[in-house]
Amino acid sequence: MIGEWLDIGPVTQIAPGNARTLPVRGGEEIAVFHTLDNRFYALVNRCPHKGGPLSQGIVHGAVVTCPLHNWNISLTTGEALGDDEGCVPTIPLRVDAGRIYLLREAVVRPRAA
Amino acid sequence: MNAQTGFETALPAATGERLVVIGNGMAGCRAVEEILARDPARFAITIFGAEPRVNYNRIMLSPVLAGEKSFDDIVINSAEWYAANGIELISGDPVIHIDREHRQVVSRAGRVESYDRLLIATGSDPFVIPVPGKDLPGVVTFRDLDDVDKMLAAAERGGSAVVIGGGLLGLEAAHGLSLRGMQVTVVHLMPTLMERQLDEAAGWLLKSELERRGQAILTGADTEAILEQDGHVAGVRLKDGREIAADLVVMAVGIRPNTTLAKAAGIECERGIMVDDHMVTSDPAVLAVGECVEHRGQCYGLVAPLWDMCRALADHVTDAPTGYTGSVTSTKLKVSGIEVFSAGEFSAAEGAEDIVMRDAARGVYKRVVLSGDKVVGAVLYGDTADGNWYFDLLKKGADVSDIRDALIFGQAYASGGTRGDPNAAVAALSDQSEICGCNGISKGTVVETIRAGACSLDAVRSQCKASASCGSCTGLVESLLQLTLGDDIQTGPKTVCKCTSFTHDDVRRLIVERELKAIPQVMQELHWTTPDGCSACRPALNYYLLCAWPGVYEDDQKSRFVNERMHANIQKDGTYSVVPRMWGGLTNPRELRAIADVVEKFNAPMVKVTGGQRLDIFGIKKEDLPAVWADLNAAGMVSGHAYGKSLRTVKTCVGSEWCRFGTQDSTGLGVQIEQLTWGSWMPHKFKIAVSGCPRNCAEATIKDFGVVCVDSGYELHVGGNGGIKVRVTDLLCKVATEEEALEHCAAFIQLYREQAHYLERTAPWIERVGLDYLKEQLFGEPDTVRRLAIRFRYSQQFMQDDPWAKRAAGEDSELHQHLAEVRPLELAQ
Ligand code: SRM
Ligand SMILES: Cc1cc2nc3c(=O)[nH]c(=O)nc-3n(C[C@H](O)[C@H](O)[C@H](O)COP(=O)(O)OP(=O)(O)OC[C@H]3O[C@@H](n4cnc5c(N)ncnc54)[C@H](O)[C@@H]3O)c2cc1C
Ligand code: SF4
Ligand code: FES
Numbered sequence: 001m002i003g004e005w006l007d008i009g010p011v012t013q014i015a016p017g018n019a020r021t022l023p024v025r026g027g028e029e030i031a032v033f034h035t036l037d038n039r040f041y042a043l044v045n046r047c048p049h050k051g052g053p054l055s056q057g058i059v060h061g062a063v064v065t066c067p068l069h070n071w072n073i074s075l076t077t078g079e080a081l082g083d084d085e086g087c088v089p090t091i092p093l094r095v096d097a098g099r100i101y102l103l104r105e106a107v108v109r110p111r112a113a
Numbered sequence: 114m115n116a117q118t119g120f121e122t123a124l125p126a127a128t129g130e131r132l133v134v135i136g137n138g139m140a141g142c143r144a145v146e147e148i149l150a151r152d153p154a155r156f157a158i159t160i161f162g163a164e165p166r167v168n169y170n171r172i173m174l175s176p177v178l179a180g181e182k183s184f185d186d187i188v189i190n191s192a193e194w195y196a197a198n199g200i201e202l203i204s205g206d207p208v209i210h211i212d213r214e215h216r217q218v219v220s221r222a223g224r225v226e227s228y229d230r231l232l233i234a235t236g237s238d239p240f241v242i243p244v245p246g247k248d249l250p251g252v253v254t255f256r257d258l259d260d261v262d263k264m265l266a267a268a269e270r271g272g273s274a275v276v277i278g279g280g281l282l283g284l285e286a287a288h289g290l291s292l293r294g295m296q297v298t299v300v301h302l303m304p305t306l307m308e309r310q311l312d313e314a315a316g317w318l319l320k321s322e323l324e325r326r327g328q329a330i331l332t333g334a335d336t337e338a339i340l341e342q343d344g345h346v347a348g349v350r351l352k353d354g355r356e357i358a359a360d361l362v363v364m365a366v367g368i369r370p371n372t373t374l375a376k377a378a379g380i381e382c383e384r385g386i387m388v389d390d391h392m393v394t395s396d397p398a399v400l401a402v403g404e405c406v407e408h409r410g411q412c413y414g415l416v417a418p419l420w421d422m423c424r425a426l427a428d429h430v431t432d433a434p435t436g437y438t439g440s441v442t443s444t445k446l447k448v449s450g451i452e453v454f455s456a457g458e459f460s461a462a463e464g465a466e467d468i469v470m471r472d473a474a475r476g477v478y479k480r481v482v483l484s485g486d487k488v489v490g491a492v493l494y495g496d497t498a499d500g501n502w503y504f505d506l507l508k509k510g511a512d513v514s515d516i517r518d519a520l521i522f523g524q525a526y527a528s529g530g531t532r533g534d535p536n537a538a539v540a541a542l543s544d545q546s547e548i549c550g551c552n553g554i555s556k557g558t559v560v561e562t563i564r565a566g567a568c569s570l571d572a573v574r575s576q577c578k579a580s581a582s583c584g585s586c587t588g589l590v591e592s593l594l595q596l597t598l599g600d601d602i603q604t605g606p607k608t609v610c611k612c613t614s615f616t617h618d619d620v621r622r623l624i625v626e627r628e629l630k631a632i633p634q635v636m637q638e639l640h641w642t643t644p645d646g647c648s649a650c651r652p653a654l655n656y657y658l659l660c661a662w663p664g665v666y667e668d669d670q671k672s673r674f675v676n677e678r679m680h681a682n683i684q685k686d687g688t689y690s691v692v693p694r695m696w697g698g699l700t701n702p703r704e705l706r707a708i709a710d711v712v713e714k715f716n717a718p719m720v721k722v723t724g725g726q727r728l729d730i731f732g733i734k735k736e737d738l739p740a741v742w743a744d745l746n747a748a749g750m751v752s753g754h755a756y757g758k759s760l761r762t763v764k765t766c767v768g769s770e771w772c773r774f775g776t777q778d779s780t781g782l783g784v785q786i787e788q789l790t791w792g793s794w795m796p797h798k799f800k801i802a803v804s805g806c807p808r809n810c811a812e813a814t815i816k817d818f819g820v821v822c823v824d825s826g827y828e829l830h831v832g833g834n835g836g837i838k839v840r841v842t843d844l845l846c847k848v849a850t851e852e853e854a855l856e857h858c859a860a861f862i863q864l865y866r867e868q869a870h871y872l873e874r875t876a877p878w879i880e881r882v883g884l885d886y887l888k889e890q891l892f893g894e895p896d897t898v899r900r901l902a903i904r905f906r907y908s909q910q911f912m913q914d915d916p917w918a919k920r921a922a923g924e925d926s927e928l929h930q931h932l933a934e935v936r937p938l939e940l941a942q
Binding site: 037 | 312643645652670735
């Protein structure tokens with residue numbers, strides 16, 4: 001089981017309300033989010049609008065507001081909320097015993113929800 | 114310790130198959146009870162228990178510690194029960210080996226029992242963080258009665274205790290120990306208490322209440338070592354260097370399913386012992402139940418799921434299989450006087466919607482999370498009466514669409530005859546019934562006021578004070594407006610955002626009046642309708658608090674827009690631009706050389722002269738920013754705040770020093786003004802210019818604050834803007850000396866800082882309040898200018914440390930560094 005999951009370290013390295021990035025060689029950079037109610041999500045770090053780095057946006061609820069033009073992106077589905085349309089791939093994530101794990105195959109081949 | 118023998122059994126053991134149970138705890142015994150209830154004669158039962166006592170209600174250890182219950186009160190099955198049911202209890206003698214081949218278990222005392230069916234119910238072990246000193250005498254966990262006895266013994270001697278872990282267990286331990294007279298400090302790794310059950314808002318309320326009760330709560334605190342003195346625990350040291358003295362240290366950081374025996378016996382385990390829907394392990398003869406199991410990828414730490422597991426198990430072994438499909442859990446904190454409830458998911462799932470109700474007067478926070486028409490989660494603080502009702506709706510997956518509007522007010526209200534229509538419910542109230550508790554306003558009065566012409570929430574607030582204080586009756590007043598006026602309601606002035614019914618002015622006023630000093634506190638006291646605000650109100654509140662409490666309020670990084678968090682301007686490609694300050698537009702070879710070096714060293718694709726008389730270095734990666742800043746600092750340059758809602762630039766012209774028309778030293782004054790005002794956070798960005806004569810080469814009359822020098826002194830202009838909507842400044846006044854110019858600049862900025870709305874530049878601000886109002890505020894009384902300037906200078910003490918220097922020195926490095934890099938090698942399965 002652990003084999004399918006990639007250990008990216010302890011939950012404490014991302015403060016609530018923040019996100020950190022995980023570059024993937026030959027792949028797309030991933031943003032790992034820690035919400036204010038202490039849930040964790042992983043998205044490809046590319047806004048569906050014009051590719052803004054979502055990791056740099058303000059996190060509220062399970063939503064991140066893109067730093068470039070303020071689109072709101074759902075952390076659970078990767079979809080743009082409100083009138084905006086577009087979707088960014090999410091990466092299955094699980095937290096176990098204080099460590100964060102990402103689904104390996106999704107890390108290599110992210111797919112839109 | 115030597116094992117004590119089991120109780121003699123009164124009845125002859127039943128003659129059926131032999132069932133051996135490992136673990137005399139809550140799940141093990143409940144499983145046995147369930148089996149007996151179905152088929153008493155089926156098994157000859159032997160139970161091994163490591164604890165030297167009968168089965169008791171573990172969750173009640175907290176009240177025992179707190180002195181609210183005794184051990185006898187919490188015993189579930191007395192010795193008589195075992196005897197009466199022909200169960201052999203071997204307590205105080207743990208099983209140390211399972212021999213699956215011969216279907217036998219071996220106890221520490223050497224006792225061998227063979228089985229047809231084996232049930233493993235070994236629960237879980239407290240997790241002990243591997244820090245130096247963890248094994249010292251005086252370091253205890255919180256799992257069984259022996260632990261409680263150790264704590265009570267320590268409490269007898271008095272002194273202070275540190276509880277590591279701010280979850281359910283830790284807080285109940287802390288509560289018990291402080292009731293027993295110890296001085297308790299809770300050390301919690303995460304920034305909010307019980308973060309797995311509570312959101313930021315509820316966690317904050319809980320923390321403040323515990324602090325009010327005299328406990329010290331340290332969040333975001335990472336334990337580095339447990340300190341020792343003559344062989345006994347003496348305290349705890351945190352990673353940040355802080356040390357807390359303690360005569361007792363309680364480790365309550367979590368639990369681990371106890372799988373030791375099963376693993377050793379080759380039974381399949383992951384986090385827990387793997388079981389199917391009938392609680393059968395990888396060995397058909399071996400069952401497992403309780404906290405030690407992992408079912409469908411889940412391990413549980415609460416009793417409710419165990420009861421379901423035990424039913425499924427009993428159905429299975431008595432040949433009437435039903436199957437366990439997993440549990441949704443809810444949590445209640447057992448700390449007398451504090452009501453906390455949490456269930457299900459509260460981190461908004463897809464299409465999920467929050468309904469939030471706050472009542473500051475009663476210290477209540479309620480949040481129900483809906484997905485579609487179903488309740489998927491609830492967090493309650495201060496009033497948990499409806500917890501079980503929400504939990505029930507959640508488990509049933511009930512459709513709540515027709516009680517939705519009233520859901521948050523609770524069961525009584527929602528399922529009342531009014532079929533959950535809040536308006537109908539309010540209509541049903543008598544005219545005498547009180548609407549606004551704070552100001553004692555009755556329904557009758559409010560309705561009269563509305564009939565008399567108050568057609569908006571704001572009008573009602575100002576004319577009869579209803580909902581003007583704490584605001585918790587806002588909903589009721591809105592219903593009354595609805596009922597009385599139908600569609601003629603006028604919506605009040607623009608609120609800060611959709612999260613609140615208060616305007617910017619209200620919020621700013623109340624922050625000061627009620628001395629609100631933290632974002633979650635403002636949201637609670639002012640009844641925010643969302644749990645943690647949005648990208649519009651968080652930055653605004655952060656600024657208002659920063660402005661109201663200089664030196665006291667701690668800036669909340671996560672509530673700032675990226676540019677202000679990163680201290681650089683984000684570009685369309687995700688890189689950043691860096692603009693060092695050039696005081697008054699002046700520079701020198703050293704600075705220019707440093708900039709040139711940075712451009713080459715970090716091969717910045719572009720460097721440009723800005724419209725603000727300084728240089729902008731483009732295309733810097735977030736990882737490189739601290740290094741770039743270090744180099745610029747080395748040459749004496751600080752942040753230019755080209756990214757901030759703060760002082761941007763002070764443009765100057767050459768002035769009397771060189772220019773044949775110059776009347777005053779505009780360059781020198783510009784530099785002085787920039788040194789006075791740089792670093793100050795403001796409602797929006799702020800630009801200044803000083804021109805040496807009315808030819809105005811520095812464009813001072815389209816700046817937020819502009820100085821135009823004349824022979825007789827200095828004309829001070831305000832409210833200019835050269836941007837989207839160009840606005841020429843208004844002349845504020847004329848002064849004779851540089852000192853006065855500086856003083857007035859400080860005063861004007863402070864007035865703007867204290868009164869403008871967040872994201873309102875000086876131009877629209879003055880358009881809104883009018884120049885006369887401004888002059889009144891500044892010159893109405895003889896020394897207001899002086900007092901404003903003093904307040905500005907005071908807050909500047911805390912603002913004028915270069916953010917770049919701190920980052921270059923390593924502060925908030927995680928904002929710049931990647932978590933890690935994933936290389937194909939690690940990905941290859
Ligand atoms: C760099 C610069 C253009 C240049 O190359 O000259 C610039 C660049 C930006 N301006 Fe500007 N403005 C720059 C001078 C100006 C000026 C001229 C001046 O300051 O004398 C103005 C008109 C004067 C004024 O502001 O009243 C100006 C009016 C704006 C506006 C409209 C403001 C308004 O109230 O209408 C915006 C948008 C905003 O702030 O909301 C803006 C926003 C921006 C932003 C920050 C857009 C953004 O949010 O990313 C641009 C950032 C680019 C970057 O990454 O650095 N910039 N901007 C100038 C930096 C000055 C400096 O040294 O700090
Ligand atoms: C202080 C405290 C407060 C709690 N409060 C709550 C609450 O409010 N609500 C809630 O739902 N849950 C609460 N819990 C959790 C709840 O008590 C557990 O979920 C429950 O006890 C688990 O039951 P179990 O039988 O799986 O494990 P246990 O009850 O721990 O039983 C396991 C037993 O097996 C014994 N054992 C282990 N290894 C061996 C061996 N090799 N041989 C023989 N015996 C062995 C252990 O000594 C133990 O007696 C609380 C727990 C604690 C400690
Ligand atoms: S004028 Fe527009 S494009 Fe040019 S720097 Fe300013 S904001 Fe950017
Ligand atoms: S790139 Fe994200 S909103 Fe434009």
